Amino acid sequence: EVKLVESGGELMSPGGSLRLSCAASGFVLTSYDMNWVRQAPGKGLEWIAYMSGSDGIIYYADSVKGRFTISRDMNSLYLQMSSLRVEDTAIYYCGRDLPCTSTSCYTAIDLWGQGTLVTVSP
Amino acid sequence: QSVLTQPPSVSGAPGQRVTISCAGSSSNIGSGFPVHWYQHLPGTAPKLLIYADNNRASGVPDRFSGSKSGTSASLAINGLQAEDEAEYYCQSDDSSLSRLFGTGTKVSVL
Numbered sequence: 665e666v667k668l669v670e671s672g673g674e675l676m677s678p679g680g681s682l683r684l685s686c687a688a689s690g691f692v693l694t695s696y697d698m699n700w701v702r703q704a705p706g707k708g709l710e711w712i713a714y715m716s717g718s719d720g721i722i723y724y725a726d727s728v729k730g731r732f733t734i735s736r737d738m739n740s741l742y743l744q745m746s747s748l749r750v751e752d753t754a755i756y757y758c759g760r761d762l763p764c765t766s767t768s769c770y771t772a773i774d775l776w777g778q779g780t781l782v783t784v785s786p
Numbered sequence: 787q788s789v790l791t792q793p794p795s796v797s798g799a800p801g802q803r804v805t806i807s808c809a810g811s812s813s814n815i816g817s818g819f820p821v822h823w824y825q826h827l828p829g830t831a832p833k834l835l836i837y838a839d840n841n842r843a844s845g846v847p848d849r850f851s852g853s854k855s856g857t858s859a860s861l862a863i864n865g866l867q868a869e870d871e872a873e874y875y876c877q878s879d880d881s882s883l884s885r886l887f888g889t890g891t892k893v894s895v896l
Binding site for chain 2: 699701708709711714723725726757759762768770771772773774776777778779
């Protein structure tokens with residue numbers, strides 16, 4: 665079965681560090697472009713990080729740049745979070761981009777995990 | 787910071803047609819970046835409905851359709867059903883190398 669499973673979310677204090685994991689099964693993670701997306705309580709979806717499958721190019725949202733680091737190995741995607749803030753409280757999802765066709769690549773996320781909750785509270 | 791603006795809520799009776807707008811700018815939708823649409827139920831993973839403006843994702847009923855013009859895009863749901871009650875998000879890219887999600891629209895079935 666093709667799926668993504670996130671883990672690592674927990675209750676943290678401001679200023680702390682945490683690493684989230686996203687385990688991929690049924691496909692080779694390094695062959696796909698991957699993302700982290702979060703949803704704060706009562707808010708909408710927010711894209712926060714991207715890593716390309718072919719060459720490992722990385723992009724971040726301004727809200728996490730310099731504090732969060734996306735990385736991967738053969739089977740898992742990671743999000744290293746540091747200098748955590750109360751406003752980082754959210755459900756964190758990993759997501760896989762649609763596979764490229766012979767002519768086009770699209771930045772649509774077609775496979776999502778169920779999410780892991782990170783709570784940052786004094 | 788770039789924003790994709792959606793109406794907070796839309797509603798309709800079963801069987802009706804509803805549309806959700808997604809207003810962007812010249813730095814995102816207006817630059818030709820494709821628009822994608824997702825359905826999200828609380829406590830579940832978001833589901834891709836439409837990719838690249840008007841292409842239905844695998845298994846998505848043809849009641850769902852997408853369109854784009856200028857700096858805006860729209861999602862239409864024909865023949866509204868109770869199971870369509872959910873939050874819907876548009877998504878596109880921005881010339882700043884970031885991805886943007888819309889503000890989200892709650893669809894209610896009356």
